[in-house]
Amino acid sequence: MNDDELICLLKKGDELSFTEIYDRYWDKLYFIAYKLLKETCVAEEIVQEVFLTLWKKRESLSIKSIVPYLAAMTRYAVYRHAAQIKKSKRQENLLGILNVEAILEIDINQKILLEIITNMSNKLPEKCRMVFQYNKLQDMPLAEVAENLNISPKTAEGHLTKALRVIRANFDGPMSDLLFFILVMRLFIK
CATH class of the missing domain: 1.10.1740.10 (RNA polymerase sigma factor, region 2, helix turn helix motif)
Incomplete structure (x- = not known):
């Protein structure tokens, strides 16, 4: 055919x-x-x-x-x-650029938040500040912090609780609960 x-x-x-x-x-x-x-x-x-x-x-x-x-x-x-x-x-390139920008923004926000928290923790009483900074900012286990500071683990836990209470109280305005939540999540989930 x-x-x-x-x-x-x-x-x-x-x-x-x-x-x-x-x-x-x-x-x-x-x-x-x-x-x-x-x-x-x-x-x-x-x-x-x-x-x-x-x-x-x-x-x-x-x-x-x-x-x-x-x-x-x-x-x-x-x-x-x-x-x-x-x-x-x-689209992949655009998503890549957006992801890089988002990561940079998150890093900047974390650095700002960390600076705020560090400044607040510097106003705490000495032992309370040291427990908080070692445990939360330097990621040292609470038992090790207690040992290094020659205090009992319960005392270290009390100082940490006090530090978190004081820092939370220093957050003012309608965003305080959200900022504190972000702080706690950032500090506890690594």
Whole structure:
């Protein structure tokens, strides 16, 4: 059969004509896609997509010559694929920039919060301040802090409780509960 006869049968839903077109032109379309993409798997997928579209839209297609038509479908599929890849890379780059900015902002906020807490803790009585700073700011276990300061673990725990109470009381305004929560989360969850 010639191409015109195959197209006519294809429009009527003849699967054998579709198979014949597929067998005749798959290699040629793959060559076009591979030449543009230089990727075997992607070229194969694009050719499959072209044939799938051909079958799905067979009744509405107006094909004068099948070879240029399929070649054009393949090129456009490659261009769409390239555009999607480019868009995806742009989005990845944008997300990367946003993530870096968010991380920098979090770091800055943590540094500011740490400075506020350090300044508040410096106003505490000496033992209370030392227990708080060793335990919360230097991440030293409370038992080790007690041992280093030659106090009992219960006394160290009392100093820590007092320090947290005083620091919380120093937070003023409607954001105090939120800031204290952030502080506690930051200090206790590492």
